[in-house]
Amino acid sequence: MLQAVALHCSRGERRLFTDLNVKVERGSLLAVVGENGSGKTSLLRIFSSLLPPEQGSVLWEGQDIQQLKELYSAELTYIGHLNAIKDDLTPLENLMSAMSLTGESCSHNGAKEALEAIGLKRPIHHLPSKVLSQGQKRRVALARLWLSTRPLWLLDEPFTSLDTAATGVVTQRLHTHLQRGGLAVVVTHQEVALPAETIQRLRLTG
Amino acid sequence: MSGSNMWEAVSGIVRRDLLLAMRRRSDAAMSVFFLVIVVSLFPLGVGPEPAVLRIIGPGVLWVAALLACLLSLGRVFTADYLDGVLEQMVLIPQPLAILVVGKILAHWLISGLPVVLLSPLLGLQFGLSGEPLGVLVMSLLLGTPTLSMIGAIGAALVLGVRGSGLLVALLVLPLYVPILIFGAGAVTSSMAGIGGEANLSLLGACLVLSLFLAPWATAAALRIALE
C-alpha cells in the first residue's frame, strides 16, 4: 500500500499543493489528473523518492520511503516523462541495459518478447534508436513494463505519442498488473480504460 | 542488495558507457587530439630550445592532461541527465555512490587512459627520456583517475545549470592544484635526480582519499540536481 500523508509541495515561489492525503491499495490504480503545471509530475517524483517532500511523508507498506531508501527502490518501476533511452543504442540494447541497471536482469529472448508485445517488430530491434519515431521510442521505454517484477509502477504520461493500438496494449498490461495485486500511479490527461472499481482519480487544481 | 547485483549494475554501466563511446568514437578521440595540439603549441610559443623545453615539459604535459580531462567532464553525466537515464540510475536498488564509481571508471577508461598511453610520445617531444619518462607515465596513471573523480563532483554539481561548461572549470580547477603539483613535481624531481617516489606516493594517497570521498559527494550532487 502506498500512502501520502499531508504532503506539501512548492516549486520556487509557487505553491503546488498543500496537505495532500491519498491512499493506493494493492490492485488499484491512482490516476493523477490536472492542468499543466498543477504539480502532477512533482507528485510522481515525490512518490518515486526522487524529490524529497517539503513537508509530510510518503509511506510504503506503512514505512517512510525516506527511511527505506534502496529497499523502496527495489519495489518500484518508474517511467518518467523522459524515455531514458540512448539514441546510439538499439531498442534491444536499451531495454537490456535498463533492466540490468535496475537489477532485474532479463534474457535476450525475454527482451525481444517484451518489445514484440508492445508492437515493435523484429527488424526494428536492431536499428539505432535515433531513427525511431517518438511513438516508437515511447514504446521502447514502456517495454520495461512487460519485464518488470516490481509491485509498484509509477508512470508519467505513459500514453503520450502512442497510437490507439499501443494505448490499448499498455492499458491491458496495466490491467494484468493490477489483477496480480500490483499497484500503479499514472499521471495522465487521458481516460484510462480500466474497470471503474480499480481506478481512483486525484485531481490537482494547482 | 546482494554483492553480485551491485557488481552487475556497475559492470553493466561500464559496459554500456564503453559501448556508447565505441558508437561515438569521435567524441573520445577529440579530447586526445586536444591534448596533442595543446602540447604541441608550447614549443611554438616558447621557442625550440631543448633545455627550456625539458624544464617546462612536465608542467606543460600535466596542465594539458588536466585541461583534456576538464574538456571531457561534460560527457560524464550530461547526456544521461538530458535523456532521463540519470533518474533511473538514482532509483536503482543499490547505493548510488557505487554506480557513480562505475561512471567514473568508464570516463577514465575513455578519456584518461588514452592520455596515459599517449604521454611517453609527448614526453619525447619535450626531451624527456629514461626514468623521468617512466615517472611521467606513472604519475599520469595515478593522477588521472583522481582528476576524473574530482571532476565528477563538479560535473554533477553543474548539471543543467546555465553556463555549465565554464562553471565546471572554475569549480574544479582549484581542486586540481594538488594533483598538478604532485604530478609535475614527480617528474621534475626525477629529472633532478632525487627520484619521484615521494610525489608518486602522495598521488597515490590522493587517489585513495578521493576514492573514498568523491563518489559520495558526487552521488549527493546528483540527487540535488534531480530534485
Add this chain to the structure above:
Amino acid sequence: MSTGINWLKYSSPQAFYPLAGRLIPWFACVAVALMGIGLYMGFFVAPTDFQQGEAYRIIFVHVPAAWMSMFLYVVMAVWAGIGMGLNARLSFMMAQAIAPTGAMFTFLALLTGAMWGKPTWGAWWVWDARLTSELILLFQYAGVMLLRTSIDDMRRADRASAVFALVGVVNVPIIYFSVQWWNTLHQGASVSMATGSKMASTMLTAMLLMTVAFWLYSIAVILARARCIMIERESLPVWDEKAAVIQEAVEAR
C-alpha cells in the same frame, strides 16, 4: 532528506531576526572600537622592526585577515554541513551570508600580502606557499558564490553550494600542504613572517586586538546580511522588530 522537521521550530527565524537586529549594533560598535585601538597600537605604539623597518606594520591587518579568511571558510562549511544534515534553511542562509565576507578577507589578505611583499621581497607577488594557498582559497570562495548565483532554484542552489563548500574544506589543507611541498622543492624555505617568539608584546596585543575586531566585524556583517537574505527569500514584508508582527506574517502564508 526531509524528515518532517519544521524548520520554523528549529532554526526559528522569528526569534533569529529581531535577536540579530539587536546584536548587530553592539558587535559593530565594539568591532570599530577595537579596530581603532588595534590600529593605533600597531601603527604608532609598536616598535619599529630593526630588519624590516616600518613596512612590516601592514601585518597587523594582513595576519588577522588571513586568519579570518580561513576560519570563515571552515565556519561556512560547518553551516553548510548542518544545513545538509538537518535540512535547516537558516543554516544555508548563514552559509550564504558568510561567503562574501570570507572572500573579502581573503582578498584583503592577498592585497596586504602584496603590499608587504614589495618592500620586503622586492616583488609585488611571490609564489610563497601562504600567498598561493590564499589565492586558491579565493578561487574556492568564488566557486561557492558563482555556483549559487548560477542556479535559479533556491533549494538546489543552497544544497549544491553546500556540497562544494564541504568538498573544498577537505581540499584546503591538502592544497596548503601541496603548495608548501612544491615551494620547498622549487626555491627553498620561504621567508617566514614575524614569528611569535621574537614579537614584542605590544605587537602581539595589537594583532590580537585586530583579530578580535575582525571577528566581531564579521559577525555583525554576516548577521546583517543574513537578515537581508531572510527577507528576500521568505518574501515577507520587512520584518518589524516586534515578534508578534512576524508571527502574524508567518501564519498568514
